[in-house]
Amino acid sequence: MKKLGAIFLLSLCGLFLLAAVTSLPRMGDPENPTNSLVVPRYLEKGLRETGCRNTVTAILLSYRGYDTMMEMVVLFTALAAALAILGRESLETCCETFVLPSLLVRMVVVIFVPLFLAFALYVITHGFTTSGGGFQGGVIVATTVIIYTLVFGLDEMVKRISPGVRMVLESSAILSFMLVGLLGIALGGNFLITTTPTLGLSDFLRRAILLLLEVSIGLASGAVIISLFCLLKKVERG
Amino acid sequence: MSLIYFLVPFLLVIAVATVFTRDLLAAVIIFSAYSLIMAVVWQQLGAPVLALAEVAIGAGVTVVLFVVAVCRTTREEKV
Numbered sequence: 001m002k003k004l005g006a007i008f009l010l011s012l013c014g015l016f017l018l019a020a021v022t023s024l025p026r027m028g029d030p031e032n033p034t035n036s037l038v039v040p041r042y043l044e045k046g047l048r049e050t051g052c053r054n055t056v057t058a059i060l061l062s063y064r065g066y067d068t069m070m071e072m073v074v075l076f077t078a079l080a081a082a083l084a085i086l087g088r089e090s091l092e093t094c095c096e097t098f099v100l101p102s103l104l105v106r107m108v109v110v111i112f113v114p115l116f117l118a119f120a121l122y123v124i125t126h127g128f129t130t131s132g133g134g135f136q137g138g139v140i141v142a143t144t145v146i147i148y149t150l151v152f153g154l155d156e157m158v159k160r161i162s163p164g165v166r167m168v169l170e171s172s173a174i175l176s177f178m179l180v181g182l183l184g185i186a187l188g189g190n191f192l193i194t195t196t197p198t199l200g201l202s203d204f205l206r207r208a209i210l211l212l213l214e215v216s217i218g219l220a221s222g223a224v225i226i227s228l229f230c231l232l233k234k235v236e237r238g
Numbered sequence: 239m240s241l242i243y244f245l246v247p248f249l250l251v252i253a254v255a256t257v258f259t260r261d262l263l264a265a266v267i268i269f270s271a272y273s274l275i276m277a278v279v280w281q282q283l284g285a286p287v288l289a290l291a292e293v294a295i296g297a298g299v300t301v302v303l304f305v306v307a308v309c310r311t312t313r314e315e316k317v
Binding site: 133142228 | 290303310
C-alpha cells in the first residue's frame with residue numbers, strides 16, 4: 001500500500017513536471033526571447049556597450065556580473081564549509097619527513113612551474129581580449145601549485161604560500177569584486193557597469209578596472225582550490 | 239565537424255567505463271580522460287573559454303582532489 005502511494009505521488013509529480021515542460025518555449029525556436037532579443041543585443045551592441053573586446057567577457061563581467069559574483073561566493077562558501085569541518089593546516093603540524101622524488105622529476109617541475117605560471121598570467125591578463133579569463137587562469141595557478149606540492153611536499157609549499165596569505169587572498173578578492181560592482185551603482189549605472197564607455201571614465205581606467213576584476217576572480221579561485229587541496233592533504237597525513 | 243562525430247561516441251564509451259570500473263583510482267583516471275575529450279569537443283563547437291575551463295578544472299584540479307580523497311578510502315572487496 002505504501003509503495004502504491006509512493007508510485008501515485010511520484011507519477012503525479014511527473015505529470016505536473018511534464019505539464020510544465022509543455023508550456024515551455026520550444027528549444028532552439030528562433031522566436032524565443034533569448035534568441036530574438038538577448039542574443040542579437042549581446043552580439044551587436046555588447047562590445048560597444050561594455051567596452052570589452054571579447055563578447056564572452058562582456059557577458060561575464062558586465063551583463064551577468066551578479067552571476068560571476070555569485071560563482072565566487074559559491075566557491076568561497078564551499079571552502080568555508082570544508083574549513084569548518086576539517087580545519088586549516090598549520091605550520092606547526094607539518095613536521096613529517098617527506099621522501100623527495102628523483103632528480104629528474106624535480107628538475108622537470110622546477111623548469112616547468114615558471115612556464116605554467118607565465119601561461120596563467122597570460123590567460124588572466126588577456127581575459128578581456130581573447131578567450132580565457134580570471135577563473136581559468138586562477139585554476140591553472142592552482143594546478144601548478146598542486147604539482148609543486150605533490151613533488152616537494154606540503155611543508156615546502158606552506159612555507160612559500162602561508163595559510164595567512166591565502167586567507168587574505170580568498171576574502172579580499174571577492175570583496176574587491178563586490179566593491180568594483182558597487183562602484184558602478186555609485187556612479188549611476190548598474191552593478192559592474194563601470195566598464196561602459198558612456199560613464200565617462202577614461203580608457204585607461206576602464207582597462208585597469210577590467211584587469212582588477214580578472215585578477216580578483218583568478219586569485220579567489222586559485223586560492224580557494226589550493227586551500228581545499230591543502231585541507232585534503234592535511235587530513236591524509238592525519 | 240567530422241572530429242565531433244568521432245569523439246562523441248568515444249565520450250559515451252568513456253562515460254560508461256567510468257561508471258562500471260570497480261577500482262576507484264582507475265575510475266578517476268578514466269574520468270580525467272573524459273574531461274580531456276570533452277574539452278576537445280567544446281573547442282570544436284567553438285567555445286574555447288569553456289574548453290580552457292574544462293581542461294584546467296575537469297582534467298586538472300578535480301582529478302587531483304579525487305585522487306587525494308580516494309587515497310583516504312580502504313578497499314574492502316576484491317577487484
